[in-house]
């Protein structure tokens with residue numbers, strides 16, 4: 001059943017969203033990006049009609065960046081996003097991915113990449129992508145991604161099927177290693193910069209900004225750990241999930257909403273062009289748009305930092321052993337949120 005987060009979707013919602021350049025692509029993207037994995041039921045079963053209304057509400061209020069993948073809901077998210085974008089395609093910057101097709105189903109070959117793009121275009125009801133990305137690079141063979149996958153994507157770009165090429169993943173070092181070896185237009189990093197963690201700034205932010213690569217920061221809510229409904233499959237250690245639950249409670253106690261504070265923290269990033277939040281309802285879209293304009297109580301910010309400090313910058317293993325970031329638990333000083 002769809003959750004009701006805020007029954008006041010008719011209350012005032014900002015009518016525009018600040019825009020930023022996406023690296024050197026020439027594209028301009030909204031600081032709040034629409035993560036479409038919830039349309040594929042990645043977190044819970046969502047209502048397709050409500051999902052469509054959420055997409056339309058986001059577009060109507062200035063959100064123009066949409067990110068999806070054939071992996072989300074095993075093609076369901078792309079199909080639903082395609083339906084919702086019918087008649088609106090020209091208003092959005094549309095990104096999808098290739099290479100990941102299931103929990104343990106990866107294929108980064110040139111042949112699969114070409115077929116994947118055509119399949120995505122059909123589901124998304126368009127004849128071009130704005131951004132075509134390799135999904136979760138740390139699960140692949142780096143040499144294959146550098147020498148086969150990305151060159152194949154560049155050939156598809158030359159055919160006009162994709163305007164720009166990017167990579168996505170969890171391992172900061174693998175993302176940087178690949179982008180060092182072969183030019184990419186964008187890098188999407190997830191769960192490495194939000195209230196729970198900020199090590200994206202140690203590696204990827206300086207790397208991308210120096211080269212003018214567009215940086216996309218995904219999972220502002222730490223894949224739901226900063227909400228009252230973290231998914232059972234969340235890979236973070238139990239202490240991280242527990243800290244998120246306590247942070248939600250602390251905010252509720254003060255009459256505030258943690259998701260708004262979390263999103264604001266990400267949207268204020270110095271270099272990331274856009275922050276992706278997974279959304280499947282109008283209430284989520286409305287809350288997240290309002291969050292961009294909401295002032296944050298400085299005392300509450302301090303108290304959240306203190307609460308999160310013991311689990312701050314915890315990471316989990318993801319991908320092939322040789323591609324994982326070396327240390328399992330990197331601890332840096334808590335950020336000023």
Ligand code: NAD
Pocket residue numbers: 005034035036037038043067068135136168169170188190218219220221222223224225227228259276277278279280283284285287288
């Ligand atoms: P997220 O941190 O954005 O959290 C999403 C969860 O928060 C969902 O359960 C959603 O229903 C809920 N939510 C959203 N707004 C809310 C609100 N105002 N109040 C309460 N709950 C709210 O995690 P995510 O969805 O994994 O990340 C965002 C997007 O980034 C994804 O949809 C996807 O497009 C992209 N992403 C890409 C990769 C990759 O390419 N490897 C990995 C992770 C995420």
